[in-house]
Amino acid sequence: MLLIGVDRRPISDARWRAQVTKAFSASPSALGTAVVEKSLYLQADATQAEELARVLAATQGRVALYFALPPAITMLLCKQLAKLELPKGIVLALEKPFGTDLASARALNRLLQKFVPEEQIFRVDHFLGKSTVLDIIGLRFANRIFEPLFSNENVESVEIVVEEALGLENRAGYYDKAGALVDMIQSHLLQILALTAMEAPSSVGSDDLRGAMAQVLRATRPWLRNGTASRRARYTAGKVGRRSLPSYASEGGVDPKLQTETLAEMTVAIDTWRWAGVPFTLRSGKAIGDARQEIVVTFRDVPHLPIGFSGPSRKAQLRIGINPAVLSLDVVTNGRGDPFDLEWDTMTAEFAPSSMTAYGEVLAELCSGDPTLSVRGDIAEDCWRIVAPVLSAWRKNAVPLDSYPAGTDGPRSWRSTDIVQVRR
Numbered sequence: 001m002l003l004i005g006v007d008r009r010p011i012s013d014a015r016w017r018a019q020v021t022k023a024f025s026a027s028p029s030a031l032g033t034a035v036v037e038k039s040l041y042l043q044a045d046a047t048q049a050e051e052l053a054r055v056l057a058a059t060q061g062r063v064a065l066y067f068a069l070p071p072a073i074t075m076l077l078c079k080q081l082a083k084l085e086l087p088k089g090i091v092l093a094l095e096k097p098f099g100t101d102l103a104s105a106r107a108l109n110r111l112l113q114k115f116v117p118e119e120q121i122f123r124v125d126h127f128l129g130k131s132t133v134l135d136i137i138g139l140r141f142a143n144r145i146f147e148p149l150f151s152n153e154n155v156e157s158v159e160i161v162v163e164e165a166l167g168l169e170n171r172a173g174y175y176d177k178a179g180a181l182v183d184m185i186q187s188h189l190l191q192i193l194a195l196t197a198m199e200a201p202s203s204v205g206s207d208d209l210r211g212a213m214a215q216v217l218r219a220t221r222p223w224l225r226n227g228t229a230s231r232r233a234r235y236t237a238g239k240v241g242r243r244s245l246p247s248y249a250s251e252g253g254v255d256p257k258l259q260t261e262t263l264a265e266m267t268v269a270i271d272t273w274r275w276a277g278v279p280f281t282l283r284s285g286k287a288i289g290d291a292r293q294e295i296v297v298t299f300r301d302v303p304h305l306p307i308g309f310s311g312p313s314r315k316a317q318l319r320i321g322i323n324p325a326v327l328s329l330d331v332v333t334n335g336r337g338d339p340f341d342l343e344w345d346t347m348t349a350e351f352a353p354s355s356m357t358a359y360g361e362v363l364a365e366l367c368s369g370d371p372t373l374s375v376r377g378d379i380a381e382d383c384w385r386i387v388a389p390v391l392s393a394w395r396k397n398a399v400p401l402d403s404y405p406a407g408t409d410g411p412r413s414w415r416s417t418d419i420v421q422v423r424r
C-alpha cells in the first residue's frame with residue numbers, strides 16, 4: 001500500500017513521515033511500519049486539473065482519494081476530477097461535512113455520480129465505525145428480547161445524547177461556521193438514530209443495511225415542522241474537571257456575529273407505524289461536565305399495576321452506552337423489604353471493546369472496497385433535510401441562544417423542562 005499526502009504547503013518527506021509515524025503509533029503493526037516507510041508527500045494544488053493528474057500519476061494499483069477538505073474545496077476538486085480520465089475502480093472518500101446544506105449536498109452528489117458509481121463513493125462518518133454504535137444492530141436484531149419492545153406500543157420516548165468534555169480546541173476555523181447541530185447532530189447522531197429506529201434489514205450487506213437506514217431517515221422530520229422543538233446554547237467560562245476553559249465567545253477566531261451554539265438539541269418525529277407519536281430527542285454539546293454518550297429508551301408504564309403495590313414512579317429505561325460501552329436495563333422487583341413496596345434494580349452488561357478505532361474500522365472497509373460503513377448519497381441529503389427547519393428557525397432567532405458555564409450539564413433553565421412537553 002502506498003500512502004501519498006497532498007497539500008499546497010511545502011513539507012519535506014521526512015516531516016511528512018514523522019506525521020504519519022505519529023498517526024500510526026496508536027496501533028503499531030507490521031503493515032503500519034511498511035506504509036510509513038514508503039509513504040510520500042506531494043505538494044500540489046489539487047483544485048487544478050493538471051496538478052491532480054500529476055498526483056494520480058504517482059499512484060499505484062487500486063486508488064482511493066481521501067478528501068479531508070472544506071466542502072467548497074471538495075466541490076472545486078471534484079469538478080476538476082470530472083475532467084480527468086480516472087483509474088478504473090477509483091474510490092473517492094469524503095470527510096464530513098458533506099456539503100453545507102441540502103442544496104449543496106445534492107449538487108455534490110449529482111456531480112460525483114456523473115463520473116463515479118455510488119459504490120465507489122465513501123462519505124466518511126467515523127461514528128459508523130464505532131463498535132458501540134455497530135453493537136446497536138446486533139443488540140436489536142440478534143436478541144429476541146429487545147426488538148419486540150422497540151415500538152410506540154412500549155416506548156414513550158428516545159434520547160440520543162453525545163456530549164463531550166472538550167471545548168473548541170483551536171478549531172474555530174471549521175467549528176464556528178458549523179456549530180453543534182451541524183457538527184454532530186446532522187451527521188453522527190442521525191446515523192445513530194437510523195440504526196436505533198430502522199426496520200430489521202435482511203442482511204448486513206451494504207444495500208440492505210443502508211436501505212433500512214435510508215427508509216427510516218426518509219420518514220424522519222422535526223417534531224414541530226417549523227423547527228422550534230429545539231434548543232441551543234453556548235458555553236461561558238468554566239472548569240471541566242481540572243481544566244479551565246475560557247468562554248467560547250472569547251476564543252481566538254470566533255466571530256461573535258455568527259451566534260454559534262456549542263450545545264444543540266432537537267426533537268424529531270418518525271412517521272411510521274412503528275414510531276408514530278414517539279419523540280426522539282437528539283442532543284450534543286461541548287464543554288459538558290460528566291459528559292454522557294448514550295441512547296436512552298424510556299418505556300411506557302405497565303397498563304395496570306396491581307392495586308396494593310407501591311413503589312418508584314420513574315419509568316423503566318434501557319440505556320445503550322456509546323461511551324462507556326455499558327448496557328443497562330431497569331427492572332422493577334419486589335426488593336428486599338416489604339414485598340409490595342417495589343424497588344428498582346438495574347441489570348448492566350459491558351460490551352466487549354473493539355480492537356480497532358472507529359476510523360480504523362471505516363478505513364478498513366474503504367480499503368476492501370465495501371461501502372457498508374459509508375453514508376449513502378440519499379442518506380447524506382436526508383440528514384440535511386431533517387435539520388433544515390431548525391437551522392432556519394435559529395437563523396431567524398425564533399429559538400433563543402441560551403448559555404451554560406463550561407463544566408455543567410447545560411443551561412439551568414433546561415433542567416426542569418422537557419422540550420417536547422413544553423413545545424408540543
Ligand SMILES: O=P(O)(O)OC[C@H]1O[C@@H](O)[C@H](O)[C@@H](O)[C@@H]1O
Pocket residue numbers: 126164166183358
Ligand atoms: O467521539 P469522537 O470519536 O471523539 O468524535 C467526536 C468528534 O467528532 C467530529 O466529527 C466532530 O467534528 C468533533 O467536534 C467531535 O469532537
